[in-house]
Amino acid sequence: MIETVIYIFLAIGVFFNGLGSFGLIRFPDVYTRLHASTKCTTFGSIFTSLGVIIYGVYYWHTESTSYGVLAIHAFIALLALVITNPTGAHAIARAAHKSGVYPKRAVVDKLKEKGDLSD
Amino acid sequence: MMSKIVRTITNILYSSILIFGFYVIMHGHLTPGGGFQGGAVVASGIALVLIAYGYDTIKNWIKKSNLSILESIGAVSFIGVAFLGIGTTFFYNFLANSGSLFGNPTVIGINPGDLNTAGALPLMSWAVGLKVLAGLGSIVLLMAYGIKKGDGE
Amino acid sequence: MKNYIAFGALLVVSGFFLLSAINMHSFGSPSEEDMDRYFIENAQEEASTNNVVTSIVFDYRGFDTLGEATVLFTAVVGVSLLFRRLIK
Amino acid sequence: MIGNLPFVACAVLIILGVYTLIFKRNLIKIVIGLNLVECGVNLFLITLGYKSDSIAPIYTMAGKEEMVLPTPQALTLTSIVIGLATTALILSFAILIYKHYKTIDASKVRRLRG
Amino acid sequence: MKSALITAVAAFVLYLILTVGTGNILLWSSAEIIAGVLLSIAAGIFGRKLLFKNEDYRMLNPVRWLYFIAYLGPFLFAMAKANIDVAYRVITGRINPGIVKISPNLKTDLGITMLGNSITLTPGTLSVDIDEKANDLYIHWINVKHKEPEIEEICNGFPKWIRRIAE
């Protein structure tokens, strides 16, 4: 029973990770690639890590406490990942726009119209 | 000075990086880690603050002279702990299995570990950790400083 | 001309590297060393650590770490002296 | 099946580094080559001590008996920190050379001399 | 002083989470707790100038934490929707991108940060830049419907939640 749940979680994670990596190849410019890579790989990594966490929590009861430590440390790694990943994406997007890479086929670009933001 | 989102995340992450680096140094004799690794982690935290706030803001918070004092403390205490065991040999682990500070004997074989073991090793680990922390941190700060000064010439 | 000589030397050296890489002992089965076995068996008893690598770095081979500390100190002093000239 | 592929990878990394050291003129590129040599040497040391079907030399709850050889890992640990320190020193020299000569091309720097 | 103390307490909690399972009875051995206290005080002293830089202690209220936990529900739902949306666009390659501006009227730094990261992880939007004074966000939208969008169209009601959490 619990193994089926873990398999499903791992499968979802692998599917979204693959989708993100594939979107990295397929999309035309930096911003859309960031969409694919940030959202999909973060979501997929959350699910693969959740598989590990469920594995750890389940065997915490049946076998030994070290599996519980595995679950907790995996959870902290997941938390750090979720905090840092969108921030890195924001930094890259901002740097790309400032260094003169504008979105391709854009309908509207309010940031370019406004000019340089003073910070 | 990077954007506001990056700065707020830096504020949250910096203390986490500090306590995690200290954890890595402290548990060097039980889990993977030790002086080098923990020092590198904390130095990366200093690099993070440097990039998020810029050199001008950070120079009031983290003084280079404090870092060099810290490095000297690390070097002196490392050699000092090494000399303390000179009754037998240089670098003799005089505290192990003695029952005092860090002096509990380890159970031989497979075990989860007890923090209060390993004798002089945690002390040396802390000395090397301080040294690596201060050394690598001041290298990054000095290079940022040198680039900034060089533009005016 | 000089480039050709350098390229030939690089070819010879890389040939030696690759040959020795192929003729190393097969991957995953190192020759048994007495020293390593001693460290693994006795580190828990003598230094009372669980992590054998740390016991080697700080206890059995502490002199290596001392040399490393010296190199790190020298590098920091070197960088510091180099950029000190810029202020003047 | 895998054969001696990790050792070959170390050799390829070191050869790439040496190639960069010989043929490239840019100082920062030279430092990148030096870093690659360092990577290759570290990987070689770790690969040398690897024993198949064994665990890291740390006594934990896991039950296997065999451990990989610990001495190469301890040596690699010092090597990594030293590598960063020397890299920083060389890069500082590169920055100073650029301030002085306005170029970081090694051959041009040699010709200017002073 | 106060900020150092609170940073130290936060660091101590993180340390306890990291070292759980080391003791037998209370889950932590006494040596771990002593070491944790000392190290947390050190971390509090070194990190005091960052975590509570603005002397803003409103996040200490436990009610806000409950709101935060409740916020995770709609957030994860929106995130799953985002991924199915991106999956559709990856497979068909149908995009209509552009950069638009919204003004969510959030005042605190933490609030605008949470909003920025949330909308980076949710449907078809990516925060590109931020106006530091007015707290306006510039957003790359993968499927532009209007050039002057409503806030609701982009952020799925996140600003209401964040106003409860962080303001």
Added chain:
Amino acid sequence: MIETFFIVAIFLLIFMIFGVIRIVLGPTVPDRVVGLDTINTLVIAAMIILGAAYDEVIYVDVAIVYALLSFVGTLYIAKYLEGDLE
């Protein structure tokens, strides 16, 4: 169970190749940074999975270090691209 973890790790490693292709091809530098960022995330996920697969609790610490620090390198490159690194 253990074999499943290894298979998932192999899939993650194969997805890393897409990131490497983006690093090699990417017309501009921001494209390459996006590839690096993707590889970062995948490596962290692979480390967590492999830690469970080797049945060793302590290995996951490496994943925590990576998740906390991999973002610093990205920030440095982004700040250089913004053009006001000081």
Added chain:
Amino acid sequence: MIEEIIQIVVLLIIIVTAIMAVSFKDLLAAVISLAATSLLLSLEFYILQAPDVAIAEAGIGAALTTAIFILAIKGTVREEEI
């Protein structure tokens, strides 16, 4: 068997990124490739059962080496001449 496939893929990516680090004319791109190399080198250490070295390589290779190289490129020039 299955671990050997993992090692082959990781070593392949390491060699490709190292070649890219040597051959890019743009030094910033070369530094990005070097960062990817050290990232995967850390994963290789992890697979070779050396978590100590993996942590050291993670902290130093991921953050500090990239930082120092970027600072040096800022202090000099970005493009490699010739």
